[in-house]
Amino acid sequence: MFEKVLIANRGEIALRILRACKELGIATVAVHSTADSNAMHVRLADESVCIGPPAARDSYLNIPSLLAACEITGADAVHPGYGFLSENARFAEILDAHDITFIGPTAQHIRVMGDKIAAKQTVSALGVPVVPGSDGAIESEKQAYACAAEIGYPVLVKAAAGGGGRGMKVALSEDELLNAMQTARAEASAAFGDDSLYMEKYLGKPRHIEVQVFGDGRGNAIHLGERDCSLQRRHQKVWEEAPSPGLNAADRKRIGDTVATAMADLGYRGAGTIEFLYEDGEFYFIEMNTRLQVEHPVTEMITGIDLVHEQLRVAAGASLSVKQEDISFHGHAIECRINAENPRTFAPSPGRINYYHPPGGLGIRVDSGVYQGYSIPPYYDSLIGKLIVHGKNRNECLMRLRRALSEFVIDGIQTTIPLFSELVNNADIVDGRYDIHWLESYLAGTSDD
Known part of the structure; x- marks a missing residue:
């Protein structure tokens, strides 16, 4: 079992992980931004390290700061919780390169499942039922119209990267498809830096x-x-x-x-x-x-x-x-x-x-x-x-x-x-x-x- 786990998160999930570690006799390290210095998990952890100012990109998403916190405290594992870097394959790879265990899946599985198209193809090959839709990314308007005609309207145009509903638009008919694609592509590019889209059958009341x-x-x-x-x-x-x-x-x-x-x-x-x-x-x-x-x-x-x-x-x-x-x-x-x-x-x-x-x-x-x-x-x-x-x-x-x-x-x-x-x-x-x-x-x- 690990000697010391660094909890790369905040709020209720950081406290949840901390409690589990304590029950197993594992020492804990809480990281926090300057805005979270009085957080409960910071108060209860064995050690704490401030990793930056309030903005998440400068603290909880700052991989060099988290790596430095591991090295300073001697943490041999990192639990990412959910959100932030929990599904960041590069973070898992960097930790592995420094002989620090990422408490989660392999970087390969994170990367595959983080790409909606690759994930759909992977699970389909494993026998998991998928929503009827495009086999991969939609590369052209012609391909989009052909795919929509095949699976039938309404259709859902979705960003290949990311989640949370961003880059996701419904087209109820052929007349709405082009606008749905343009809007979804713009949202996907702004939110995820990747404007790749795919298409699925839109289910009415699932x-x-x-x-x-x-x-x-x-x-x-x-x-x-x-x-x-x-x-x-x-x-x-x-x-x-x-x-x-x-x-x-x-x-x-x-x-x-x-x-x-x-x-x-x-x-x-x-x-x-x-x-x-x-x-x-x-x-x-x-x-x-x-x-x-x-x-x-x-x-x-x-x-x-x-x-x-x-x-x-x-x-x-x-x-x-x-x-x-x-x-x-x-x-x-x-x-x-x-x-x-x-x-x-x-x-x-x-x-x-x-x-x-x-x-x-x-x-x-x-x-x-x-x-x-x-x-x-x-x-x-x-x-x-x-x-x-x-x-x-x-x-x-x-x-x-x-x-x-x-x-x-x-x-x-x-x-x-x-x-x-x-x-x-x-x-x-x-x-x-x-x-x-x-x-x-x-x-x-x-x-x-």
């Missing part, structure tokens, strides 16, 4: 289903069930739950076994998530995230497996601690992403937390790095915590979630807690009748603006 996978790089891989992430705003997940209320047992087993076999054949190492659109009983691959997900706690709650512990063990060279037949699923879990945002407009709401009271009780988990008196800086993602609730079934889970939300107090800033208090009592949500478009339609219909 659910967003993702499967948690884990491999040890030795040909062993398992799945830990699926998560339903269909409640989204602008392609950003808001509410996640496991298992999905929209899947039956046969579909659940079919897709789980398919991706576990594919990851074993790939020789994948570490945690990963394979994301699908699901409609009319069919799964369509959209992307793979080669890292820990924000929503990983719901999987932990229903399986009892600590995914960060497993990441640390596998990165240190151990085989998987469990086999597929060892995995059992218990109850239901829901995660609400608590953001420092206006609950209706989603405008960021940085500032000082005057009062903080998280909920508690059986089946309640709060992953957050904030505390009373903490000032949320304006420079980073607005996620400040995650409320995760578990129950023996979905009804009990929803019951506990209502109670937990009513207890959760964060004063001094605006948060998305009021939105979740509405959603948990909505009939469609209670009955599990929602798709990836539901939340935006709901917000458009109830907005006060």
Whole structure:
């Protein structure tokens, strides 16, 4: 096992990793920008290193500063968390060249899965179902029109690099295709420095289903069930739950076994998530995230497996601690992403937390790095915590979630807690009748603006 792990992240995920390291007896190094000097993970780590000014490009994305922090502290491994450099193949290669372990997949797998076209081709060859679309990048308008005619409108034009909904446009008809391509190409170039596009069939009312996978790089891989992430705003997940209320047992087993076999054949190492659109009983691959997900706690709650512990063990060279037949699923879990945002407009709401009271009780988990008196800086993602609730079934889970939300107090800033208090009592949500478009339609219909 590692002697000392440097946590190349901030906020709740940095604290989550720190706690896992402490439980395993591993010394920790927290890195931070000048804006995060009072962060909870910095206070609790064995050592801390300031790596730059507030801007992420000068601190959390500054590879030379992170490498220097490793050398100064003698860290023999780096956990990147999610976001920032977690899916940066070059960072993994640089660490390897300095004999520092990157706690994640190989640089090769990060690079392949980071390219949407290459990822689609790779998983398709491994037997994973994909959305009908172009075989590779769309090189010309003529090719685009031919591809769209073949798969049928509406179509989705997507950036080959990046994510988060940027460089993604829908064309409902042939008349809209050229404008969709031009807009998507411009967004992709500005956001990712790569204007490559590909095309997929646009599904009308799919659910967003993702499967948690884990491999040890030795040909062993398992799945830990699926998560339903269909409640989204602008392609950003808001509410996640496991298992999905929209899947039956046969579909659940079919897709789980398919991706576990594919990851074993790939020789994948570490945690990963394979994301699908699901409609009319069919799964369509959209992307793979080669890292820990924000929503990983719901999987932990229903399986009892600590995914960060497993990441640390596998990165240190151990085989998987469990086999597929060892995995059992218990109850239901829901995660609400608590953001420092206006609950209706989603405008960021940085500032000082005057009062903080998280909920508690059986089946309640709060992953957050904030505390009373903490000032949320304006420079980073607005996620400040995650409320995760578990129950023996979905009804009990929803019951506990209502109670937990009513207890959760964060004063001094605006948060998305009021939105979740509405959603948990909505009939469609209670009955599990929602798709990836539901939340935006709901917000458009109830907005006060």
